[in-house]
Amino acid sequence: MGFPGTWMTESESVVYRVVPKCACSTIGQIMYYSDHGEFFDGDIHDAKTGLHKWAMEDSQGPITRNVQGHRSYSFTCVRNPYTRVLSSFFDKICGIQRNGRRYRGNLVPKLVYDYGIEVGGDDGKQEFDQIRSFRRFLLFVRDTIRFRRPMDPDIHWSAMSGHVSTFIWNGGRYDKILWTEAFNDGMADVLGAIETPQAVDLSAIPRFNESEGHGPKRAHPVEDYFDDLSMHLIYEIYKRDFELFKYDFEDPSNKMPIGEIDLDEVHAKLGE
Template sequence: MAFPGTWLTESESIAYRVVPKCACSTIGQIMYYSDHGRYFDGDIHDSTSGLHKWNQEDSQPIIDRAVKSRKAVSFTCVRNPYSRILSSFFDKIAGIQRNGKRYRGNLIPQIVQRYGIEVGSPEDNFDFDQVASFRRFLLFARDTIRWRRPMEPDIHWSAMSGHIATFIVNGGRYDQIFFTEKFNEGMQKVLDAAETPVKVDVNAVPRFNESEGHGPKRAHKVSDYFDDLSRHLVWEIYKKDFQLFRYDFDDPDNKMPKGEVDLDEVHAKLGR
């Protein structure tokens, strides 16, 4: 069985199912540090050694064994769906990527043409109607997820429950699932449960936000971006995320979860 999107420390102490736009850069760097006593020099997504990743062929049997034997503490991290889809828009659609180019080459011109989205540019200081463009992007995201057109859904805006389910369906079990909004507390619990070669104090870890500073800043509060239609689309796409991870659908400005994750419920509902 496969464990796509899974990272494992070389000491096999911690296994992490990556969920894009949920602090994955910081988590990867913490895992790297917990083995090596230093952070990876660069974006952790670019590392090809020092951390086992499922997309590295040599790592696959090691990850498979560590996950199935329950040797590693297995976890993932989730985020409020409203904040997550907004972050995807500002980073991947309106932002410039680390390589100085737009995300996925011809994607942006395609959706500008088909959906009337505006994204601005560094030259005009990203001057565009953020609310109107985001709502049109949301329609595009829904189309990719519901009908897989005009393209397959992207990992950055497909539902968290979909990412998280593959780990369960293929024979893994999560020991912990914590919230990006309570990051330090949740990450520290994972580290405390694992026997890592290097101790990590999460409060001393810098934030590794690889999308920071490459695009426009959000100009409005979260709820301003979501009218009735937008919220209908968000529910259509992320209903399971709101329900399983206890986020507040009724108040987009309340980013905090309303309760803890019930691991048994997650495994029962996503393991089918």
């Protein structure tokens, strides 16, 4: 299986396991900058040079040797499950992607037809009942994760613990798991623990939110999208994420973690 979703600087200063919808564009650009003194011109996910990525065959050997030998500081980043799945809905389901088309071709028409979801018209910008459509989207998410129907779960809404675990299964070990909600503090810890060819001034780094503007703006507070049934579904899908990464399941309005992540617990439970 190897190390899917793993990126590493060419200098091998640091290793990062990507978790979609968790500041991955910004982290990738910081890694790129720390080697080259400039940002990648475009979406870092499109970069084919300047950064080792597991998806590129030539990078697999260096990544495997580094991770299995724990030669470099390794980290990942997580996010509150409530806001992450909401972000996935507005970006991937309601939004027009950077190629000018809907995400995954016929996925959105299928959701409109099978689940009665609205997405804001052809351009994703028209008004619609966001709460009703999001709750129907959650049923679809549950179906993909529990029953793998009508498709396998997508990386953008599959559980974070699933992404994080693949790194551990094949011999990787995390030195840090940071929260998107406390990004500067967490990233400062990472940069403070490594030596980079180029100095990185975290306060001067822009946020590379590549999904910004793809879809409609969220019209309501986070908690308005989640009634009792929605919260039940969320817990069914993301129970392990809440527990391991210390987020507050009881209060969707509280996006901040409520405890410290125990790395030993994460490795023990996700390495099973």
